Amino acid sequence: MLNRDGEKLVDPQSGEFYPVVHGIPRFCDADNYSESFGFQWNLFNKTQLDVYSGTDHSEQRFYSETGWDPSDLSHYSVLEVGSGAGRFSEVFLRTTTGVLHSIDYSSAVDANHTNNAVYRDRLQLAQASIYEIPYLDNSFDRVFCLGVLQHTPSFEDSVTALIAKTKVGGEIVVDFYPINGWYTKFHSKYFLRPFSKRLPKPFLLRLIRLNISWMLLLFDTLCFLRVGFLTRFIPITDLRGFPKGLNSYQRREWAVMDTFDGLSPEFDNPQRVKDVARMFNRGGCEVTFAGLATYPAGCSTVVRAIKRSS
Numbered sequence: 001m002l003n004r005d006g007e008k009l010v011d012p013q014s015g016e017f018y019p020v021v022h023g024i025p026r027f028c029d030a031d032n033y034s035e036s037f038g039f040q041w042n043l044f045n046k047t048q049l050d051v052y053s054g055t056d057h058s059e060q061r062f063y064s065e066t067g068w069d070p071s072d073l074s075h076y077s078v079l080e081v082g083s084g085a086g087r088f089s090e091v092f093l094r095t096t097t098g099v100l101h102s103i104d105y106s107s108a109v110d111a112n113h114t115n116n117a118v119y120r121d122r123l124q125l126a127q128a129s130i131y132e133i134p135y136l137d138n139s140f141d142r143v144f145c146l147g148v149l150q151h152t153p154s155f156e157d158s159v160t161a162l163i164a165k166t167k168v169g170g171e172i173v174v175d176f177y178p179i180n181g182w183y184t185k186f187h188s189k190y191f192l193r194p195f196s197k198r199l200p201k202p203f204l205l206r207l208i209r210l211n212i213s214w215m216l217l218l219f220d221t222l223c224f225l226r227v228g229f230l231t232r233f234i235p236i237t238d239l240r241g242f243p244k245g246l247n248s249y250q251r252r253e254w255a256v257m258d259t260f261d262g263l264s265p266e267f268d269n270p271q272r273v274k275d276v277a278r279m280f281n282r283g284g285c286e287v288t289f290a291g292l293a294t295y296p297a298g299c300s301t302v303v304r305a306i307k308r309s310s
């Protein structure tokens with residue numbers, strides 16, 4: 001049990017302490033590989049939040065991927081890992097009456113804190129790594145980790161870390177970039193990433209903004225001409241997964257942000273579904289679903305698993 005002492009949390013046993021900045025305990029160095037996400041989510045802090053985009057995209061995605069029922073969730077202990085600006089935290093907090101424990105390795109936690117300020121009494125945020133989650137093992141009934149695992153240095157170690165924090169009988173849901181075949185990495189993003197991820201983040205963002213208009217036009221033209229498979233040669237995010245109903249300004253901002261999200265992170269490790277399912281099996285879990293979860297704007301590759309042994 002940690003004691004709150006002014007602006008830090010103190011472990012009475014080891015004497016170790018963790019700073020509390022802007023009301024959020026920090027269990028890791030501010031300077032780490034996820035810095036690009038801190039930059040991204042504090043700049044595009046509202047872009048993908050349902051309440052600001054005027055869509056129900058995040059809500060549809062969350063419930064389609066997890067298969068959970070909001071009324072059950074209200075009674076469970078729930079952990080979110082890698083919350084970014086808090087689009088799924090917002091869905092959880094708006095649609096349930098439960099408490100959410102949520103971590104992210106980057107300063108994105110500040111964006112989440114601001115975005116979900118109205119739910120402050122039900123949102124327990126911390127800046128921490130998936131490899132050092134500041135909760136005891138076997139603590140949670142439900143754990144979700146969406147849009148994160150491909151961006152961690154070791155996919156399997158990350159899965160193991162999620163399993164450790166889940167109670168026996170509890171459920172874990174993850175989604176990730178899939179490997180669909182040899183052609184998955186035959187994509188302009190993967191050709192550019194060795195360079196683009198090393199660029200200063202504001203400079204990369206500027207480059208994307210300067211080029212976004214022609215890339216949008218070309219992408220839409222190729223889709224209109226029914227040669228959408230050629231869009232992999234344009235270094236822009238796949239616009240076909242965007243929610244319907246965005247106006248042209250919103251669509252452009254989503255495109256800039258998602259393109260940055262593809263070109264800037266340190267790690268981008270897509271996986272085969274069967275390999276991820278095996279990681280859960282090796283960790284003592286029963287896989288209850290491994291495949292595509294669909295929702296109105298598209299689909300995600302998802303694995304759901306129940307922890308069977310400790």
Ligand SMILES: C[S@@+](CC[C@H](N)C(=O)[O-])C[C@H]1O[C@@H](n2cnc3c(N)ncnc32)[C@H](O)[C@@H]1O
Pocket residue numbers: 034037038041048081082083084085086087088103104105106108128129130131146147148151152261
């Ligand atoms: C693509 S964003 C997804 C954010 C959010 N889940 C969403 O879908 O909008 C990936 C997030 O994972 C976080 N992340 C990366 N490595 C992490 C780690 N080792 N531990 C915890 N979070 C991590 C990043 O900081 C970033 O906010």
